[in-house]
Amino acid sequence: MLAAARALTTPLLPDDYIELMNPMWTTRELRGEIVDIRPETEDTSTIVIRPSAKWLGHWPGQYLRIGVEIDGRRHWRAYSLTSDPNHPDGLISVTVKHVPEGKLSPYFTRKAEIGTMVFLGGVEGEFRLPYPRPEKLLFISAGSGITPVWAMLRDLAESGALGDAKHVHCCTGPDDFIFGETLRALCEGTDGYDLSEHHSKDESDHFTTDHLEQLVPDWRERETFLSGPPAMIDAFKEHWEEEGDPDRLHLERFQPVIGGEGAKAVGEGGTVRFRVTEVEGECDGKTPILECGENAGAKLPFGCRMGICHTCVGKLEHGQVRDLRTGEVHGEGGQMIRTCVNAPEGHVEIAL
Amino acid sequence: MTGAPADMENPLHRLTDEQIDEIGKEFQAIHDEVYEDLGERDAVYIRSIIQFHRRLAALSRVVLMASRYKPAWVLGTAGLSTAKIIENMEIGHNVMHGQWDWMNDPYIHSSTWDWDTASPASAWKHSHNYVHHTFTNVVGKDHDVGYEIMRVDPSQKWYPHYLLQPFYNVLLMAFFEWGVAVHDLDFEAIRTGKKPKSQVKDELKEIGRKARRQIVKDYIAFPALSGPKGWKATLAANFTANIVRNVWSNAIIFCGHFPDQAYTFTEEEGADDRPGAWYVRQLIGAANIDGGPFFHFMSGNLSFQVEHHLYPDLPSSRYQEIAPRVKDICERYGLPYNTGPFRRQWGSVQRTLVRLAFPGGKPRKKAPPYEAPAPAVEGNGGAPDGNGRATTERVLASFP
Ligand SMILES: Cc1cc2nc3c(=O)[nH]c(=O)nc-3n(C[C@H](O)[C@H](O)[C@H](O)COP(=O)(O)OP(=O)(O)OC[C@H]3O[C@@H](n4cnc5c(N)ncnc54)[C@H](O)[C@@H]3O)c2cc1C
Numbered sequence: 033m034l035a036a037a038r039a040l041t042t043p044l045l046p047d048d049y050i051e052l053m054n055p056m057w058t059t060r061e062l063r064g065e066i067v068d069i070r071p072e073t074e075d076t077s078t079i080v081i082r083p084s085a086k087w088l089g090h091w092p093g094q095y096l097r098i099g100v101e102i103d104g105r106r107h108w109r110a111y112s113l114t115s116d117p118n119h120p121d122g123l124i125s126v127t128v129k130h131v132p133e134g135k136l137s138p139y140f141t142r143k144a145e146i147g148t149m150v151f152l153g154g155v156e157g158e159f160r161l162p163y164p165r166p167e168k169l170l171f172i173s174a175g176s177g178i179t180p181v182w183a184m185l186r187d188l189a190e191s192g193a194l195g196d197a198k199h200v201h202c203c204t205g206p207d208d209f210i211f212g213e214t215l216r217a218l219c220e221g222t223d224g225y226d227l228s229e230h231h232s233k234d235e236s237d238h239f240t241t242d243h244l245e246q247l248v249p250d251w252r253e254r255e256t257f258l259s260g261p262p263a264m265i266d267a268f269k270e271h272w273e274e275e276g277d278p279d280r281l282h283l284e285r286f287q288p289v290i291g292g293e294g295a296k297a298v299g300e301g302g303t304v305r306f307r308v309t310e311v312e313g314e315c316d317g318k319t320p321i322l323e324c325g326e327n328a329g330a331k332l333p334f335g336c337r338m339g340i341c342h343t344c345v346g347k348l349e350h351g352q353v354r355d356l357r358t359g360e361v362h363g364e365g366g367q368m369i370r371t372c373v374n375a376p377e378g379h380v381e382i383a384l
Numbered sequence: 385m386t387g388a389p390a391d392m393e394n395p396l397h398r399l400t401d402e403q404i405d406e407i408g409k410e411f412q413a414i415h416d417e418v419y420e421d422l423g424e425r426d427a428v429y430i431r432s433i434i435q436f437h438r439r440l441a442a443l444s445r446v447v448l449m450a451s452r453y454k455p456a457w458v459l460g461t462a463g464l465s466t467a468k469i470i471e472n473m474e475i476g477h478n479v480m481h482g483q484w485d486w487m488n489d490p491y492i493h494s495s496t497w498d499w500d501t502a503s504p505a506s507a508w509k510h511s512h513n514y515v516h517h518t519f520t521n522v523v524g525k526d527h528d529v530g531y532e533i534m535r536v537d538p539s540q541k542w543y544p545h546y547l548l549q550p551f552y553n554v555l556l557m558a559f560f561e562w563g564v565a566v567h568d569l570d571f572e573a574i575r576t577g578k579k580p581k582s583q584v585k586d587e588l589k590e591i592g593r594k595a596r597r598q599i600v601k602d603y604i605a606f607p608a609l610s611g612p613k614g615w616k617a618t619l620a621a622n623f624t625a626n627i628v629r630n631v632w633s634n635a636i637i638f639c640g641h642f643p644d645q646a647y648t649f650t651e652e653e654g655a656d657d658r659p660g661a662w663y664v665r666q667l668i669g670a671a672n673i674d675g676g677p678f679f680h681f682m683s684g685n686l687s688f689q690v691e692h693h694l695y696p697d698l699p700s701s702r703y704q705e706i707a708p709r710v711k712d713i714c715e716r717y718g719l720p721y722n723t724g725p726f727r728r729q730w731g732s733v734q735r736t737l738v739r740l741a742f743p744g745g746k747p748r749k750k751a752p753p754y755e756a757p758a759p760a761v762e763g764n765g766g767a768p769d770g771n772g773r774a775t776t777e778r779v780l781a782s783f784p
């Protein structure tokens with residue numbers, strides 16, 4: 033049936049015509065309607081969304097790419113899912129903190145209205161709880177970095193798997209603590225969950241690894257989940273590398289860096305041929321295809337350079353690629369791949 | 385292959401280094417300003433055109449189910465021809481150029497778009513977007529100069545097979561889409577081994593797949609929907625629509641670079657990679673066609689070939705607005721702004737194709753530096769400009 037319809041609509045898809053009737057009927061891309069906007073703190077709101085198709089679930093801690101059209105341009109950002117993966121009505125939510133100079137966060141916190149349509153990208157992210165659940169846990173969060181941690185804590189609490197969990201949250205003051213009330217109540221009523229708040233207005237009294245030594249002396253024995261600003265993550269990562277077991281430290285960066293100096297090579301790398309612009313480049317296992325093409329002189333499209341916006345996509349014509357964020361090798365002919373987060377695995381040809 | 389000496393009349397050789405630099409900056413400034421200004425109204429424009437095309441195509445196909453009745457055949461064929469022209473020109477060519485990539489809409493994007501014609505998207509993007517738009521009119525490098533089978537410029541060497549050019553030109557008009565599909569394979573690159581065998585194989589497969597789909601759609605599936613009594617009429621209608629689209633797109637595209645006024649360049653001239661020199665080559669290597677808004681729309685705004693070549697990545701709907709600023713640069717630097725009515729541009733192309741079928745031939749006279757029309761005398765409602773094109777406002781105001 034579908035094949036027959038395609039024969040008639042080629043090179044377009046039946047969907048292209050169905051969409052003419054109602055944009056929410058399209059099946060090729062997931063869209064969503066904002067059904068509620070809940071203020072959490074002064075500058076943070078939870079956006080509740082009804083997806084246009086059945087929600088297939090996610091792991092607590094994972095994030096969703098959300099696209100919004102502003103003045104004709106579609107922008108994408110990643111937001112950690114703060115909803116229950118098994119929400120009875122199939123709703124999902126993200127919790128957004130206002131970034132004053134930002135493009136999208138002010139849209140969500142100030143402009144968006146109930147009924148607004150947004151685009152939903154894939155669920156992604158390696159920041160999630162391992163199975164079986166670790167006995168001893170440590171969560172360190174700062175500011176809006178609480179969102180994925182909140183999702184994990186709620187999941188643990190609901191399944192009675194908190195075990196022995198310590199949580200340190202950093203923010204500017206008691207009122208600035210997103211989900212603070214709920215978490216404080218959880219701490220009151222649950223033996224296994226111990227919450228400490230660290231309030232600091234500026235850099236001089238930020239939470240440091242010294243504070244950690246005092247507050248959680250047994251941090252080395254804990255599976256740790258850390259989500260906060262770049263400087264904090266870098267400092268703690270170094271501490272774990274020097275004095276702990278870096279494999280037991282799980283990180284979520286809201287402003288990630290892909291490839292580059294600090295990255296360790298996961299694959300062999302390979303060669304890339306850009307078919308449209310006739311450029312050929314060579315990549316080691318930690319250099320994204322985008323960078324490799326630019327180094328070889330190709331003018332390639334890009335946006336965020338961290339796998340969020342899909343501006344850099346090109347059609348994979350030949351070969352396979354390795355996702356630099358997960359290490360996974362993937363790709364089949366004709367697939368659209370993001371050049372900014374994939375390195376070639378052997379020889380690759382791309383229609384860019 | 386080039387042999388011919390550079391044309392010293394070519395404005396490229398008249399401009400000083402400083403002028404070339406300034407021209408480069410001025411053209412770039414227009415680009416950046418317009419690009420910065422793109423927004424909601426542009427997005428609304430392309431979406432409504434795409435929607436209009438899809439409605440028109442669907443409607444025409446439905447009407448053609450009754451194609452065994454004459455009026456339905458005529459109406460359906462006219463609708464389908466129009467839809468195919470819009471889809472190929474104002475939508476397909478321009479989307480695949482990346483003119484709408486700034487919207488970051490994955491379904492109106494050069495990386496995903498495919499069009500209703502024989503040529504597969506990726507090969508076309510290479511031969512058109514990259515080769516033709518980078519080396520525009522550089523004889524020996526731009527394979528669109530005569531499409532490797534025609535002699536359109538006297539500096540191309542003559543071979544006896546060009547004697548047949550006036551005949552196969554007619555065939556090419558009718559079956560232009562297939563000509564383009566084969567041309568995109570880039571025989572030069574295959575011969576010299578620049579294109580790896582694996583890629584040639586992929587592209588052949590892709591052409592085969594695309595051709596099969598196109599043929600199944602227009603010559604099997606839709607005729608079948610018209611039933612045993614109507615299939616022949618629908619098949620004829622679809623065939624006709626494809627021919628109409630082919631002849632029209634061939635005419636517009638040939639008028640873009642082969643009229644007398646357009647300059648061609650030697651490889652040395654083409655090697656000058658200063659931005660200003662590139663802009664000047666784009667400017668004088670292309671030619672516009674005068675016309676009203678409907679004509680520009682139906683030609684995918686390739687009637688603004690000059691603006692398209694200066695700014696292939698800016699939305700076509702902006703070309704008309706940019707034109708006066710381009711003319712202004714032309715006037716200040718004494719550069720020609722090539723344009724003319726359709727009949728004249730097309731006529732000069734056809735004459736060239738016949739003349740150059742035979743050996744020899746001299747370059748035709750080029751256009752003089754552009755001069756703005758005398759300012760409008762008060763009370764006459766604004767005179768048409770020097771090239772006979774009335775201002776946009778006037779044309780629009782003339783609509784009922
Ligand atoms: C995996 C992942 C999960 C995320 N989860 C959440 C979440 O749950 N909640 C949430 O609010 N945000 C989250 N973010 C951040 C979010 O994607 C956006 O980056 C953030 O909302 C800012 O977007 P913007 O368009 O407002 O700012 P932009 O227009 O992108 O940036 C404007 C300026 O702000 C700076 N900036 C960017 N991000 C931040 C930031 N987070 N803090 C301070 N300054 C910044 C930029 O450097 C730039 O100078 C997440 C990011 C990632 C990568």
Ligand code: FES
Binds near residue numbers: 334336342344345371
């Ligand atoms: S996904 Fe944003 S540049 Fe690659």
Ligand SMILES: [Zn+2]
Binds near residue numbers: 481512517692696
């Ligand atoms: Zn073009």
